[in-house]
Amino acid sequence: MSLIKVENLSVRYGANTVLSHVEMTIEPGEIVTIVGPNGSGKTSLLRAIIGATKPSAGQVALKPGLKIGYVPQKLHIDPTLPISVERFMRLTDRVSRNDCAAALEAAGVPDLLLRQMSQLSGGQFQRVMLARALINQPEVLLLDEATQGLDQPGSAAFYRQIEEVRRETGCAILMISHELHVVMSASDRVICLNGHVCCQGSPAVVASAPEYRALFGTGTGGALALYRHDHDHDHDHHHEAAE
């Protein structure tokens, strides 16, 4: 049975439709990546899955009792809030200090247990968030651009960690990312989103799909897009007309 089943999902903010008729599923143990330009509804889709955004049509069905681990895009801790890594790890789950330490170890950041969250570097912070999300042995891990603010080697290392997590725990992973070249190679399935699902499938299939090329492959013929990483060019949305 699917862990997450999104059926005919539409999300509207006022008069603005951000998602229409989205269909997708997450099966146990798979790594699925959502790619799409800014404003394509990636975060809205994730918010709808966790129940933070109400669909205007359609539905999100979670496997009953599904345990979700969530790593938000960025987490701002107000400087007036003192909180240690250990306390942060125990935020929503009752876990022992040993389990906290083990989870940090697994996330590649041992020895941080007693540090204040405010003293962590960007990379350490993301890994602590990953460790917290994993501490309750979730069946699915949701990551919303979890490597934002990390440099290239930092984010590559982070994604290697994610693959490690899947290999060790069998946890399914749904992530949003801008970093096509890293993410695509690590994913079982890619969903290309732009208000609706443009195309989806294995990374190779998506990379050669005309819809994907229209969104990401400007000027490079698509295949090279796997290895490109541009943030500052415009996307021509030809695919709308091409449908």
Added chain:
Amino acid sequence: MMLDDFMTRATLAGVGVAFAAAPLGCFVVWRRMAYFGDATAHAAILGVALSLTFQMSIFAGALAVALIMALTVTLLSGRGYAMDTLLGVLAHSALAFGLVAVSFLSGVRIDLMAYLFGDILAVSRSDLVVIWGGAALVMALLAWRWSHLLTATLNEELAYASGFNPKREQLILTLSLAVTVAVAIKVVGVLLIAALLIIPAAAARSLARSPESMALIAAAIGAFSAVAGLRAAYVFDTPAGPSIVCVAAVIFACFSLLGLNLRRGA
């Protein structure tokens, strides 16, 4: 009996309000809702006017209006106006309407100062019951929801992903704030309630290493301010409510300097 002494009653009232206000104040500080506390408190003066008009208990009137105000702000937030603008409009309009409404009350001679700055020395036994009842309610609510409140404060999505609604936690804070404002009117008055919420919490920050310790330290600072402020008011013949806030402010200044030095030394 002990409670026959007005100073004893005043001290108990001040300590009761401090115990509720300090941990709640931590959330006010963490969530940057300082102005929100102000708005709720200012609205309470309108509640006072209405209570006097309809001859019901001040506590009930203030609680009702503070609650309506807090809910209105929660509903309107994120719909067009920036939060500080919205609160600026609502807080001061509520205060102005309240003051105007009070002026319409003929026949009753009202000491407005008593509600603006509090009249802690006039606390009666039944006031004490209300204050400690309200404070106990707020402390129980905060203790009961603590980890959920903390999660919702850190990140809304984390709350949803853990299976609870952060809006409900926000509502609990809003409710607690209205109760605290209503019970604190007698002690420090509507103009200084926000000070009792924020200053102890801010002072505790430089010493605290965890959210829980910050709440406990803030409660201790608040309670000490109440005791010392009342003592000072008695000795120097100064107004009681403002004296309490002054003590808290001095503690804040000392701890901040201490905190700076500790950080520099580390």
